[in-house]
Amino acid sequence: xxxxxxxxxxxxxPISFGIYFFLCGKEYFSASKWWIVFSSLFFYSWWxxxxxxxxxxxxxxxxxxxxxxxxxxxxxxxxMLLISxxxxxxxxxGYFKYKNFLIDNINTAFDFNIYSVxxxxxxxxxxxxxxxxxxxxxxxxxxxxxxxxxxxxVFITFFPQLIAGPIVHHSEMMPQxxxxxxxxxxxxxxxxxxxxxxxxxxxxxxxxxxxxxxxSAGFDNSNILTFYEAWATSLSYTFQLxxxxxxxxxxxxxLALLFNIYLPVNFNSxxxxxxxxxxxxxxxxxxxxxxxxxxxxxxxGNRKGEVRTYKNLMATFVIGGLWHGAxxxxxxxxxxxxxxxxxHRAWSRLGVQCWRWLAWFMTxxxxxxxxxxxxxxxxxxxxxxxxxxxxxxxxxVKDVTLxxxxxxxxxxLKLIPFFTNSxxxxxxxxxxxxxxxxPLIFFKNSHDISIEIQSVSKYLFFMIVxxxxxxxxxxxxxxxxxxxxxx
Amino acid sequence: xxxxxxxxxxxxxxxxxxxxxxxxxxxxxxxxLFGNVKxxxxxxxxxxxxxxxxxxxxxxxxxxxxxxxxxxxxxxMLDTKKIDxxxxxxxxxxxxxxxxxxxxxxxxxEKGSLKMLIICIDEYIVTGSSNAEFKxxxxxxxxxxxxxxxxxxxxxxxxxxxxLAGDYWGEFGFxxxxxxxxxxxxxxxxxxxxxxxxxxxxxxxxxxxxxxERLIKKxxxxxxKILAYYHPKPKRKxxxxxxxxxxxxxxxxxxxxxxxxxxxxxxxxxxxxxxxTNDDNSFYDGAHLSKFGxxxxxxxxxxxxxxLAKKDN
Numbered sequence: 001x002x003x004x005x006x007x008x009x010x011x012x013x014p015i016s017f018g019i020y021f022f023l024c025g026k027e028y029f030s031a032s033k034w035w036i037v038f039s040s041l042f043f044y045s046w047w048x049x050x051x052x053x054x055x056x057x058x059x060x061x062x063x064x065x066x067x068x069x070x071x072x073x074x075x076x077x078x079x080m081l082l083i084s085x086x087x088x089x090x091x092x093x094g095y096f097k098y099k100n101f102l103i104d105n106i107n108t109a110f111d112f113n114i115y116s117v118x119x120x121x122x123x124x125x126x127x128x129x130x131x132x133x134x135x136x137x138x139x140x141x142x143x144x145x146x147x148x149x150x151x152x153x154v155f156i157t158f159f160p161q162l163i164a165g166p167i168v169h170h171s172e173m174m175p176q177x178x179x180x181x182x183x184x185x186x187x188x189x190x191x192x193x194x195x196x197x198x199x200x201x202x203x204x205x206x207x208x209x210x211x212x213x214x215x216s217a218g219f220d221n222s223n224i225l226t227f228y229e230a231w232a233t234s235l236s237y238t239f240q241l242x243x244x245x246x247x248x249x250x251x252x253x254x255l256a257l258l259f260n261i262y263l264p265v266n267f268n269s270x271x272x273x274x275x276x277x278x279x280x281x282x283x284x285x286x287x288x289x290x291x292x293x294x295x296x297x298x299x300x301g302n303r304k305g306e307v308r309t310y311k312n313l314m315a316t317f318v319i320g321g322l323w324h325g326a327x328x329x330x331x332x333x334x335x336x337x338x339x340x341x342x343x344h345r346a347w348s349r350l351g352v353q354c355w356r357w358l359a360w361f362m363t364x365x366x367x368x369x370x371x372x373x374x375x376x377x378x379x380x381x382x383x384x385x386x387x388x389x390x391x392x393x394x395x396x397v398k399d400v401t402l403x404x405x406x407x408x409x410x411x412x413l414k415l416i417p418f419f420t421n422s423x424x425x426x427x428x429x430x431x432x433x434x435x436x437x438x439p440l441i442f443f444k445n446s447h448d449i450s451i452e453i454q455s456v457s458k459y460l461f462f463m464i465v466x467x468x469x470x471x472x473x474x475x476x477x478x479x480x481x482x483x484x485x486x487x
Numbered sequence: 488x489x490x491x492x493x494x495x496x497x498x499x500x501x502x503x504x505x506x507x508x509x510x511x512x513x514x515x516x517x518x519x520l521f522g523n524v525k526x527x528x529x530x531x532x533x534x535x536x537x538x539x540x541x542x543x544x545x546x547x548x549x550x551x552x553x554x555x556x557x558x559x560x561x562x563x564m565l566d567t568k569k570i571d572x573x574x575x576x577x578x579x580x581x582x583x584x585x586x587x588x589x590x591x592x593x594x595x596x597e598k599g600s601l602k603m604l605i606i607c608i609d610e611y612i613v614t615g616s617s618n619a620e621f622k623x624x625x626x627x628x629x630x631x632x633x634x635x636x637x638x639x640x641x642x643x644x645x646x647x648x649x650x651l652a653g654d655y656w657g658e659f660g661f662x663x664x665x666x667x668x669x670x671x672x673x674x675x676x677x678x679x680x681x682x683x684x685x686x687x688x689x690x691x692x693x694x695x696x697x698x699x700e701r702l703i704k705k706x707x708x709x710x711x712k713i714l715a716y717y718h719p720k721p722k723r724k725x726x727x728x729x730x731x732x733x734x735x736x737x738x739x740x741x742x743x744x745x746x747x748x749x750x751x752x753x754x755x756x757x758x759x760x761x762x763x764t765n766d767d768n769s770f771y772d773g774a775h776l777s778k779f780g781x782x783x784x785x786x787x788x789x790x791x792x793x794x795l796a797k798k799d800n
Binding site for chain 2: 187190191455456459463464467468471472473475476
């Protein structure tokens, strides 16, 4: 079930919310948690019931292993248990996510002919696997207190964060589910939750899905893109990805707030970043946190000299790239970001200051260019888009006079496959959306706005406009899943 | 205002406004989707493919017992009101391939009232790639209750686009663009279309051909009579295409498939119809029929339908 679907907003959510607080009101606290687990698994199984045994097995395995890790006194034994647990989780992830990538590379490298297996990637597997590895590591380090299965199951399955994060830490979630003060309806949280959800929904269905039409059209025709089209394509994807993923995160945060649960903020205006390190302190914060705490620091972090620090940074970013997808484009994307972080670190040590606007311009364009690798189907497509962006495929607008371009005729821009002869209304919508997207990038983000929410008509009106516009778009033709579902 | 009141107001206002929008669209029922629409007269004003597709759910089955379907060749100027034996709606859609036609005709068949299906089996419907609209058809019904489509539809209805100025759709669904015909010399256009022919062989899109196969089978299984016809091409263009072997084995394959499945196949490119194909005035461009040509086709279809009716009796 998608957050941006009618069945979720108008059926699943009211029922799960209503029954949860009904049970809490009757002080059936355990039953209310079971209800959350049940409804979350129902939400998860909506896509494909065959995914259910995988997540249930994974939860049970990790819970019991965690239990042993908490109980076990001997460090050596704990270490063995931890290693086997991490390997089991990585094997599960590897089997579903990286098996075919590995086979393809072995076939290419050694000229073998091993058949790849067509396996669907179970939804959210990267997210719940990472969350559980973190749990096992903390259990090994004795940072986890004794837990019961129900609490653990709620922590992993809680539907607002199950599919695409934020990647939450048990220490920030489990106490919240046990807090009896959070078991009564809190209308401030409800209002704030609905407000953030509406912003997220708008970002996803109105902005991201509109940009996705441009981005997809461009990447699907990467071999024929001219200079302007290539830039329109890459910028469209840059905006699409941000609005899509941060929209999802907003919806998740808003939904959790309805249940009085605070999820960590996942985005903090990343395109305002003035350097690449700043970007990673603003983009997908919970993944960055995970990679820092469970990859970078265990590798030695910056404690073992400058060269080793650079190696650790590179390794962390390559792993981050690989986490996003099984492909060389993702690995290259991660490596480029790793390299940029290293260059930034070396530059910072020189103590040379750069103009703010130049710093922003360079950072934004680096991010924009590297997203091309992230989105392209393969390296050759990525190179074609980049070639277009560099003007090597020609700096002109095809089959169109400048007057035509200024009028933004859809057919001549050739970026919207859907309504090739369509009216200016589509263009008007796109322009409106583009204009609306600018303040969202350069002004306050949804988190900042939500902090200021007051129960006054201004906010009510704003929220209604956002929500109803989103519903109108949702009921229109294009609908796409969230990009981060693939990761 | 307390946060409780704020939250409640949000929910109530949203629900009221949504109910209003949905109610408004159901009340206007621009596409004849709801309730008894027998006797209503709806005309396409814009978004032809999407509008006609929506008509296929309820409006067409409630008011017609026959449909003519195909691409623009059977859409432009073919006024099915002139057919006597059945009340035939022209469910042809410009630029449409077999997959959309299949879905639209299926809707009409599923309502159970269809008796006659006339289908233009020009190679256009099974070649090339599918229309983008195909992907949205399943969502179109619910979209008609309140979406960007409605806004576009109403705007286009009340502020018609300049591109379509002078075009209109007839009561029985055909597209009348006669005002354009006078400005074009059909002879020149036919010559130009021959000259500009790129010399490629016709390539059937198997997925589209399968759609056509399913459509014919479904109609036959539901005891719908089928009259299939090859759209007439200007004689000298047809001869030219034959010379360059453009058609390959298209006709053989199509005839083999249709044999025993349809009541009759008419090939308007045979010598029996030279009075149509040899006369440039039958066409307004290199391929589409003029009013003059379309009337002749309607006459020929009428004749066949009368024969079929007699055979049944």
